[in-house]
Amino acid sequence: MSLLQYDFMQRALLAALLVGMTAPAVGVYLVQRRQAFMGDGIGHIALTGVGLGLLLDRSPVLLAVLTAAAGAVVIELVREHSKVSGDLALSVMFYGGIAGGVMLASQSEGNSNLDAYLFGQLTSVAPEDIQVIVILAIAVLAVTIGLRRPLFTVCQDEEFARVTGLPVRALNLLIAVTAAVTVTVAMRVVGLLLVSALMVVPVAIAQQLTRTFAVTMATAIAVGVAVSVSGTTLTYYVDAPPGATIVLIAIALFVLVGLLTAPLNLRRAARRAAAVSSAEVDVDVAATVGAQRRDASTGSSGTMSGTSPAPTAVEEEPR
Amino acid sequence: MRVTRPDTAIARTSAPTAQVDAAPVVRMTGGTAELGGRPVLRGVDLKVFPGEVVALLGANGSGKSTAVRTLVGLVPLTGGRIELFGTPHGRFKDWARIGYVPQRTTAAAGVPASVREVVASGRLDRRRMFRLGRADRTAVDEALAAVGMLDRAGDGIAHLSGGQQQRVLIARALARRPDLLIMDEPMAGVDLASQEVLAETLRRQKQEGRAVLLVLHELGPLEPLIDRAVVLRDGCVCHDGVPPEALGQHALPGHDHVHPHADDHAHATPGLLT
Numbered sequence: 001m002s003l004l005q006y007d008f009m010q011r012a013l014l015a016a017l018l019v020g021m022t023a024p025a026v027g028v029y030l031v032q033r034r035q036a037f038m039g040d041g042i043g044h045i046a047l048t049g050v051g052l053g054l055l056l057d058r059s060p061v062l063l064a065v066l067t068a069a070a071g072a073v074v075i076e077l078v079r080e081h082s083k084v085s086g087d088l089a090l091s092v093m094f095y096g097g098i099a100g101g102v103m104l105a106s107q108s109e110g111n112s113n114l115d116a117y118l119f120g121q122l123t124s125v126a127p128e129d130i131q132v133i134v135i136l137a138i139a140v141l142a143v144t145i146g147l148r149r150p151l152f153t154v155c156q157d158e159e160f161a162r163v164t165g166l167p168v169r170a171l172n173l174l175i176a177v178t179a180a181v182t183v184t185v186a187m188r189v190v191g192l193l194l195v196s197a198l199m200v201v202p203v204a205i206a207q208q209l210t211r212t213f214a215v216t217m218a219t220a221i222a223v224g225v226a227v228s229v230s231g232t233t234l235t236y237y238v239d240a241p242p243g244a245t246i247v248l249i250a251i252a253l254f255v256l257v258g259l260l261t262a263p264l265n266l267r268r269a270a271r272r273a274a275a276v277s278s279a280e281v282d283v284d285v286a287a288t289v290g291a292q293r294r295d296a297s298t299g300s301s302g303t304m305s306g307t308s309p310a311p312t313a314v315e316e317e318p319r
Numbered sequence: 320m321r322v323t324r325p326d327t328a329i330a331r332t333s334a335p336t337a338q339v340d341a342a343p344v345v346r347m348t349g350g351t352a353e354l355g356g357r358p359v360l361r362g363v364d365l366k367v368f369p370g371e372v373v374a375l376l377g378a379n380g381s382g383k384s385t386a387v388r389t390l391v392g393l394v395p396l397t398g399g400r401i402e403l404f405g406t407p408h409g410r411f412k413d414w415a416r417i418g419y420v421p422q423r424t425t426a427a428a429g430v431p432a433s434v435r436e437v438v439a440s441g442r443l444d445r446r447r448m449f450r451l452g453r454a455d456r457t458a459v460d461e462a463l464a465a466v467g468m469l470d471r472a473g474d475g476i477a478h479l480s481g482g483q484q485q486r487v488l489i490a491r492a493l494a495r496r497p498d499l500l501i502m503d504e505p506m507a508g509v510d511l512a513s514q515e516v517l518a519e520t521l522r523r524q525k526q527e528g529r530a531v532l533l534v535l536h537e538l539g540p541l542e543p544l545i546d547r548a549v550v551l552r553d554g555c556v557c558h559d560g561v562p563p564e565a566l567g568q569h570a571l572p573g574h575d576h577v578h579p580h581a582d583d584h585a586h587a588t589p590g591l592l593t
């Protein structure tokens with residue numbers, strides 16, 4: 001392959017590969033907790049770190065990691081303490097993150113601009129960047145795959161996890177910090193505004209095809225790698241921004257899979273409906289409708305948190 | 320106040336029951352709790368002994384769920400104390416011995432998960448976070464078989480009916496092989512077959528000398544298995560003894576109960592739950 005003879009292209013593809021693996025690996029837990037918007041929020045907060053870096057003339061990436069991690073911890077604590085009004089508090093934080101970043105960057109001297117961070121600058125990834133990205137990606141994969149059982153348990157049903165004696169708060173904070181690291185790693189590839197798409201859309205694609213969590217996670221990672229590597233490759237031939245290319249490919253795949261599986265799912269539902277008693281059908285239909293609504297909400301998670309469902313791990317128990 | 324187990328409990332069941340002096344598995348004394356600044360529990364005394372099946376009854380909003388949630392640490396006590404297996408609640412670490420089935424929630428989350436994956440999550444605790452071995456798989460299979468869901472193990476949880484999801488949540492708790500099984504309204508919206516499954520589960524649990532605390536609205540087919548009923552009203556215990564007769568359909572004619580403790584309240588029991 002001719003494109004591999006260029007060093008910058010090798011680095012770009014390696015970065016895309018790693019981001020394509022890590023983003024869905026974390027994203028699957030966020031989607032499982034119905035917090036698909038978290039990646040966006042952390043991305044917004046990371047922008048303040050970037051602005052700070054530009055202002056202080058320090059590494060924007062390092063400061064973005066630190067700011068995003070601190071922001072993610074605060075988000076987690078807000079979520080833990082206020083199940084209901086947390087949604088608004090988080091939105092305010094996210095807006096503050098963008099506004100702060102823009103303000104700080106505008107105060108810095110020189111021709112610094114935020115575009116590279118907002119939309120990614122994949123082809124300018126330097127050799128030392130690659131080292132950092134490799135190390136962080138290994139750490140993220142070690143956490144998300146190595147701790148998959150306890151993380152699954154916490155994200156599936158947080159209250160139950162608490163009763164099992166698992167260190168729920170530590171695990172929640174770990175997810176938050178891991179998401180923050182992933183966001184800042186992926187920032188170089190797709191940009192802060194589109195980071196969340198790479199965390200969520202592969203999961204949304206995968207879960208149309210799967211029934212178990214393990215397979216969903218594996219499929220999402222495979223899809224993430226496929227879209228980010230193919231998108232990056234495409235930008236070598238076509239003059240297009242890599243972040244937007246990757247995300248558009250992913251969304252096209254999402255629609256395609258949706259179209260292909262819809263008749264299949266309908267037929268399966270019909271067969272089931274015919275097989276079970278009428279009492280059970282009602283429940284099934286309700287469950288299917290719920291699942292579709294969930295799909296819709298993950299699909300549109302590129303929006304701000306204000307429009308996202310309230311961050312609850314399980315549905316409120318009826319009183 | 321010492322709550323003695325009514326003698327009738329022994330007469331009513333053939334399974335080996337705990338001795339009266341055995342240390343209680345659960346002991347709540349004067350438990351008070353608040354939700355949203357409102358007192359919900361106002362001095363609850365509750366004991367469960369090994370091998371005993373205790374029903375916690377009461378009207379909607381009487382505090383049943385809150386009571387069991389304080390036991391498992393989901394709601395903090397504002398007063399009183401709890402001991403689990405003889406250890407004060409704050410120092411209790413052995414959560415592997417407790418299985419909890421929450422009041423009907425959906426078992427599904429935002430990402431597909433199979434029945435087996437959800438039940439297997441019941442095997443985890445602070446010491447077992449990583450690998451699940453052969454013993455864990457056996458326990459999961461047994462729990463699935465106990466609720467009649469083994470053939471659905473590979474299915475997605477979101478594709479199950481409400482009653483089937485409830486069975487999965489019970490299996491998740493059973494997979495821990497708990498010495499104390501706490502279930503919050505496992506019978507709500509469950510068909511006759513599932514009720515039988517549940518009754519069988521309770522019978523086995525009891526035979527193995529493990530304790531069960533059940534939140535129920537009516538005793539129904541479980542009635543013969545219940546050793547003792549504790550009735551809450553407005554966050555206070557208003558009955559602790561044999562199941563109130565207004566609740567059991569077959570209210571034990573021919574049995575001559577001697578239950579000194581319950582006698583004080585016997586006249587208050589009809590209509591307790593309305």
Ligand SMILES: Nc1ncnc2c1ncn2[C@@H]1O[C@H](COP(=O)(O)OP(=O)(O)OP(=O)(O)O)[C@@H](O)[C@H]1O
Pocket residue numbers: 318319354355357359377378379380381382383384385386422
């Ligand atoms: N989150 C909450 N905030 C404030 N009050 C609450 C909250 N949850 C429950 N309550 C109140 O606490 C009281 C006890 O609730 P609880 O859920 O323990 O009742 P319950 O006996 O389990 O009822 P049910 O039979 O309906 O399950 C109720 O009066 C309810 O209004």
Ligand SMILES: [Mg+2]
Pocket residue numbers: 319383384385422503
């Ligand atoms: Mg309740």
